[in-house]
Amino acid sequence: MxxxxxxxxxxxxxxxxxxxxxxxxxxxxxxxxxxxxxxxxxxxxxxxxxxxxxxxxxxxxxxxxKTHFSEDKQEAKFNFKKDNLTNIVFGFVRNIEDKKDGFDCYLINDSNFSLFYHVVLKLDTGFKKLDAEILEANTKIHVVYLSRDEINLGKEIIIQILFFDNPLEVLKPQIERKIKIVPLNFFQEHLFVENDFIVEKAYIFELLKENFGLGQSNKTNEDFERKILEKEIPEEDKSKRYSARQERKTIEVDLHINELVESVVGMTNSEILAKQMEVFHQTMTEAIMSKAGKVILIHGIGNGTLKASLRESLSKQYKLHFEDASFQEYGFGATMVLL
The missing domain is CATH 2.30.30.140 (SH3 type barrels.)
Incomplete structure (x- = not known):
């Protein structure tokens, strides 16, 4: 049939x-x-x-x-040696253009296998399919663009891979890798490094790395998760243990709408709140990128809508500790965020 x-x-x-x-x-x-x-x-x-x-x-x-992937997504093959190396890599590249602020995601197939991949974003509300395609041997592909909000709301990126069409007729088991999303890491410049696969600096994760005849590494999901933990917890630089520490700066922003726009005439309550939240996100990005120590958000008392929205975002998206700012300086109208 x-x-x-x-x-x-x-x-x-x-x-x-x-x-x-x-x-x-x-x-x-x-x-x-x-x-x-x-x-x-x-x-x-x-x-x-x-x-x-x-x-x-x-x-x-x-x-x-011809396979069914889009030609504009599929990029040129690498200049590779005829070896038995299998190296599957997932990378994030910061993309800030016009009103966009997010990350381009790439999958690199540095192997002699063709593969079918399926990439999913895990959220609190469920799963969101990002892409599913065939990727030829020794080729990379742009998988998806993730906005800053998607990074902040995401819990994990799940990558499922099925290998096929190896010239040596070697059967490889399918793999599944889970990249835990830590939003702060995506704004740490030192985590974006030069690499052999992407022109720009990228936040790189090795999903699979094998070299037959020379031993194997990063073969299982447990190996992959262990390597991620090692990346998130760098080895202590003991040479700096006793060096003087510079005091990290405090960023203060007044979110009263009159401080943000010249006139509120014609603006609805939802438009006012949207503008205040836009400035809030810009301030948090600046603070994280500049490695500030604290952020003071001056929101006033009002009906509490702005304060509630700010604290919900800090808790669910940024996952940062916050508390009431100094009463003597700000009364009940400000929140202090600790970075």
Missing amino acids: TINIGDKVRFLNDVGGGLVVKILKNKMVLVENEEGFEYPINSKELIVIEKAKKNEPVIEKVESD
Whole structure:
């Protein structure tokens, strides 16, 4: 039986099933389950339980020699040696253009395998699919752009990878890696380094690194998580233990709307709050980038809406400690943030 996009299928040799969303080459199809995850699977291992509705477009199972990834996303192959090295890397590059403020995400396949990847962002509210594509051997691809808000709200980035088409006919198990999102780290300049794969400095994570014949490293998810912990907790530089420490500066910002705009005529309450929150986020980014010690947010008393919004963002997005600022200096109208 021919399998088409839109068919509901059940796995022949496993529990579960889903909806066919893409036809791949070599009799492979992409199946999306109820949770929104997509899996490549051989069509011979599927049973069609419901055909696509007639009023829905049906795409015949015809596969060309070209894979289905976008050519503008796929970048030029590396100049690589014919070795057995497998190095899979995920990198973040800061992107600030016009009104954009976020990070470009890249996946690098420095190996002789082709691979299918599936990238998901974990949030408090569930999972958000970022991308799913085929990536050829010794190639990199721009996966997605993540805004600053998505970084602040995200908990983890989950990358699932299935290897295929190795010229040496070596079978590799599929892997899953989880990158824990620590928002502060994305604004630490020293974590963005020169690398062999991306022109700009990047925040780099090695998902898999193997060199057959010379031992293997970073092979399991436990190895990967251990390396991330080592990256987050750098070894102490004992030579600086007794050196004088410079006092970190305090940044103060007055968020009263009259201090931010020339006139509030015509502005709604929601527009006023949006402007105040915009200045708040700009101030927090500046404070983190400049390695400030404290931030004083002057919000006034009012009806408490701005104060509540600020503290919710500090708690859920920035995950920073805060408390009431000095009563003698600010009364009840300010919050102090400790960085």
